[in-house]
Amino acid sequence: xxxxxxxxxxxxxxxxxxxxxxxxxxxxxxxxxxxxxxxxxxxxxxxxxxxxxxxxxxxxxxxxxxxxxxxxxxxxxxxxxxxxxxxxxxxxxxxxxxxxxxxxxxxxxxxxxxxxxxxxxxxxxxxxxxxxxxxxxxxxxxxxxxxxxxxxxxxxxxxxxxxxxxxxxxxxxxxxxxxxxxxxxxxxxxxxxxxxxxxxxxxxxxxxxxxxxxxxxxxxxxxxxxxxxxxxxxxxxxxxxxxxxxxxxxxxxxxxxxxxxxxxxxxxxxxxxxxxxxxxxxxxxxxxxxxxxxxxxxxxxxxxxxxxxxxxxxxxxxxxxxxxxxxxxxxxxxxxxxxxxxxxxxxxxxxxxxxxxxxxxxxxxxxxxxxxxxxxxxxxxxxxxxxxxxxxxxxxxxxxxxxxxxxxxxxxxxxxxxxxxxxxxxxxxxxxxx
Amino acid sequence: xxxxxxxxxxxxxxxxxxxxxxxxxxxxxxxxxxxxxxxxxxxxxxxxxxxxxxxxxxxxxxxxxxxxxxxxxxxxxxxxxxxxxxxxxxxxxxxxxxxxxxxxxxxxxxxxxxxxxxxxxxxxxxxxxxxxxxxxxxxxxxxxxxxxxxxxxxxxxxxxxxxxxxxxxxxxxxxxxxxxxxxxxxxxxxxxxxxxxxxxxxxxxxxxxxxxxxxxxxxxxxxxxxxxxxx
Numbered sequence: 001x002x003x004x005x006x007x008x009x010x011x012x013x014x015x016x017x018x019x020x021x022x023x024x025x026x027x028x029x030x031x032x033x034x035x036x037x038x039x040x041x042x043x044x045x046x047x048x049x050x051x052x053x054x055x056x057x058x059x060x061x062x063x064x065x066x067x068x069x070x071x072x073x074x075x076x077x078x079x080x081x082x083x084x085x086x087x088x089x090x091x092x093x094x095x096x097x098x099x100x101x102x103x104x105x106x107x108x109x110x111x112x113x114x115x116x117x118x119x120x121x122x123x124x125x126x127x128x129x130x131x132x133x134x135x136x137x138x139x140x141x142x143x144x145x146x147x148x149x150x151x152x153x154x155x156x157x158x159x160x161x162x163x164x165x166x167x168x169x170x171x172x173x174x175x176x177x178x179x180x181x182x183x184x185x186x187x188x189x190x191x192x193x194x195x196x197x198x199x200x201x202x203x204x205x206x207x208x209x210x211x212x213x214x215x216x217x218x219x220x221x222x223x224x225x226x227x228x229x230x231x232x233x234x235x236x237x238x239x240x241x242x243x244x245x246x247x248x249x250x251x252x253x254x255x256x257x258x259x260x261x262x263x264x265x266x267x268x269x270x271x272x273x274x275x276x277x278x279x280x281x282x283x284x285x286x287x288x289x290x291x292x293x294x295x296x297x298x299x300x301x302x303x304x305x306x307x308x309x310x311x312x313x314x315x316x317x318x319x320x321x322x323x324x325x326x327x328x329x330x331x332x333x334x335x336x337x338x339x340x341x342x343x344x345x346x347x348x349x350x351x352x353x354x355x356x357x358x359x360x361x362x363x364x365x366x367x368x369x370x371x372x373x374x375x376x377x378x379x380x381x382x383x384x385x386x387x388x389x390x391x392x393x394x395x396x397x398x399x400x401x402x403x404x405x406x407x408x409x410x411x412x413x414x415x416x417x418x419x420x421x422x423x424x425x426x427x428x429x430x431x432x433x434x
Numbered sequence: 435x436x437x438x439x440x441x442x443x444x445x446x447x448x449x450x451x452x453x454x455x456x457x458x459x460x461x462x463x464x465x466x467x468x469x470x471x472x473x474x475x476x477x478x479x480x481x482x483x484x485x486x487x488x489x490x491x492x493x494x495x496x497x498x499x500x501x502x503x504x505x506x507x508x509x510x511x512x513x514x515x516x517x518x519x520x521x522x523x524x525x526x527x528x529x530x531x532x533x534x535x536x537x538x539x540x541x542x543x544x545x546x547x548x549x550x551x552x553x554x555x556x557x558x559x560x561x562x563x564x565x566x567x568x569x570x571x572x573x574x575x576x577x578x579x580x581x582x583x584x585x586x587x588x589x590x591x592x593x594x595x596x597x598x599x600x601x602x603x604x605x606x607x608x609x610x611x612x613x614x615x616x617x618x619x620x621x622x623x624x625x626x627x628x629x630x631x632x633x634x635x636x637x638x639x640x641x642x643x644x645x646x647x648x649x650x651x652x653x654x655x656x657x658x659x660x661x662x663x664x665x
Contacts, residue, residue, distance in 0.1 A: 002555020014539035338535040341496060342597075343524020344552045345517055429496035432531060433487070 026364020121256030164247020337431025361412020
C-alpha cells in the first residue's frame with residue numbers, strides 16, 4: 001500500500017487545481033445527496049409523526065358477523081334423465097313425459113345480505129395484553145371499547161363516538177394529553193374528556209354535566225373534566241373519551257373491548273407485525289399501511305424520487321471523477337512509463353489511481369458533509385412556518401452521513417477503475433518514447 | 435571487460451516484428467546474437483531507424499522479442515510473465531533516458547530513492563543515506579531537496595544516473611543520455627558513468643549518436659538495418 005499511496009498523494013498534490021476541482025465536485029454531490037436525504041427524511045418523519053403519531057399502527061378487532069344466509073328449496077324442472085340433460089331449446093317431444101324413476105331435484109338458492117353489525121367484543125383481552133406487550137417492536141398497547149352514541153344537554157344533541165379507554169395506555173398511542181386545552185388529564189368514573197367544538201355545540205363548560213345516550217334506556221350523566229383540541233374540528237366534535245368501564249357498560253360489552261390498539265417502534269414494521277398476529281390470533285388485524293394506503297404510496301413516491309435523485313447525482317460524480325482521472329493518466333503517461341520501467345508492477349499502478357479516486361471521494365465527503373450541515377442549518381433558520389417555528393426538524397444523522405461518505409468513497413474508487421486500468425495497461429516503452 | 439567475465443545478457447536469434455498478423459507487419463530486428471558481460475562498458479551506435487532503441491528496450495525487458503532466446507544472468511526470460519519481467523527489471527536493470535524522466539512531484543533524493551519505495555513502499559534511513567551518497571557522488575549534494583524543475587538539464591541527468599544506480603543493478607541501459615546536453619555536460623555525464631563502471635563494476639550499454647562518446651567506450655556495437663554490423 002505504501003508505494004501506491006505515496007505516489008497517489010503526490011500526484012494529487014502536484015495537479016492541485018484538478019484535485020481541488022475534483023474534491024469540490026464530489027463535495028457538491030455529497031452535499032446534495034445528504035441534504036435531499038435529510039430533507040425528505042425530516043419531511044417523512046414529520047408526516048408520519050403527525051398522522052401516525054395520533055393513531056394506532058396496528059388494530060386488533062373482533063371478526064365481523066358472517067353474512068345473513070337464507071335458503072329455500074325450489075323444485076327443479078323435470079329432465080328426461082339425470083345424466084343426459086337436454087340443452088335448452090333442444091328439447092325432444094319425449095321430454096314432456098316425466099320420468100318416474102327420477103325424483104324431482106332441488107336447487108338451493110342462497111340470498112346473502114351483509115348483516116347489520118352488533119357491537120362485537122374481544123372478551124378475553126386482559127390476558128392478551130401482556131402477550132402483545134411482549135412482542136418485539138411493540139411500544140404501546142391500549143384496549144378500547146367504542147361505539148356510537150348521542151351527547152345531549154338541554155335542547156342540544158350531537159352524534160358522538162363514545163370511546164372508552166385506559167387513559168395512560170391510550171395516551172401512549174394518541175398523545176391525547178398533549179392536545180389538552182383545559183382541565184386535568186384524569187378520567188374517574190363519570191368523567192369525560194370532550195373536544196372543544198363539541199363543548200361549544202352543547203354549551204358545556206369545564207365541570208359541566210351532559211348526558212350520553214345509547215338507545216332509550218341507556219343514559220348516563222357525564223362530567224366534562226377536560227377539553228382537547230386535536231387540530232381537526234370533526235374529531236373535536238365526535239370523539240368523547242370516557243373510562244373503559246363506563247363505555248363497556250353503556251355499549252353492553254361488560255368486560256369486553258371492541259378494539260386493541262398497538263403502536264410499534266418502527267412504523268414500517270407494522271404490516272409484518274400484523275401478519276404475524278394474523279397467523280396467531282382469531283381476530284381481524286389491520287396495520288396502518290392497509291388503512292392508510294394513500295399515505296403509504298405518497299411516502300413511497302417520495303422515497304423513490306429521493307433515490308432517483310441520489311442515483312443521478314452519484315452517477316454524475318462518478319463520471320466527473322472518471323473523466324478527470326482519465327485526463328490525468330494521459331498527462332502522466334511518461335511518469336507512469338518510467339515508474340513501470342523502474343519496476344513498479346501493473347498492480348501498483350492500478351493502486352495509484354484507485355487510491356486517487358478513494359482519496360478524492362473521502363476528501364469530497366468531508367467537505368460535502370460540512371456543506372450539507374451549512375445548508376440544513378440555513379434551511380432550518382430561514383424556512384419557518386406561520387408560527388415562527390421551523391416547519392419540520394431536519395437532522396443530520398451520523399449514520400446517514402457515514403453511509404453517504406462511504407458511498408462517495410466507493411464511487412471515487414469505481415470512477416478510478418477505468419483510468420487505473422488504462423494506467424496499468426500503458427506500454428512503458430511507448431510511454432517513455434512519446 | 436575480460437573474456438572470463440560471466441555474461442549478464444545473452445541474446446540468440448532475437449527477432450522483433452511490429453504489427454504481427456496485420457498487412458503492415460514489419461520486422462525491425464532480424465536475428466540478433468549478442469552477449470554482454472559483467473562490468474562491460476559498451477556503446478551502441480547506428481543510424482536512426484536501425485533498431486538501436488528497439489534492441490535496448492528488448493534488453494531492458496520493456497518489450498518482448500517475437501522470436502529468439504534471451505537469457506538474463508543465465509535465466510531464460512523471454513517466456514516469463516509480465517509480473518516476473520517487472521520484477522527482473524526492478525532488481526537487475528537501471529535506466530537512463532535521453533530525457534531525464536524524473537518525477538516532478540518528488541525532490542532529488544526521493545527521485546533517486548524511488549526504486550526503494552517501489553520495492554518496500556517506503557524510504558528507510560539506509561535507503562535515504564544511499565540516495566544521498568549517490569547524489570553526492572554525482573556532485574549534487576547541495577541539490578538533494580530540490581525538485582527536478584529547479585535543476586539544469588545536466589543536473590537532472592546526473593540525478594537520473596544516481597537513480598539508475600540506487601539498487602546497484604548489474605547493468606545500466608542508457609538511451610542517448612547526453613543527447614540533450616551541451617558538450618561540457620555531456621563529457622561530465624560520460625565521465626560519471628565511466629567512474630561508476632570502474633568503481634562498482636556496473637555494466638553499461640550506452641546508445642549514442644556521438645562518436646566522441648562511442649570512441650571512448652571499451653566496445654562498440656553497431657547496428658545497421660536491424661542487424662549487428664559490428665559487435
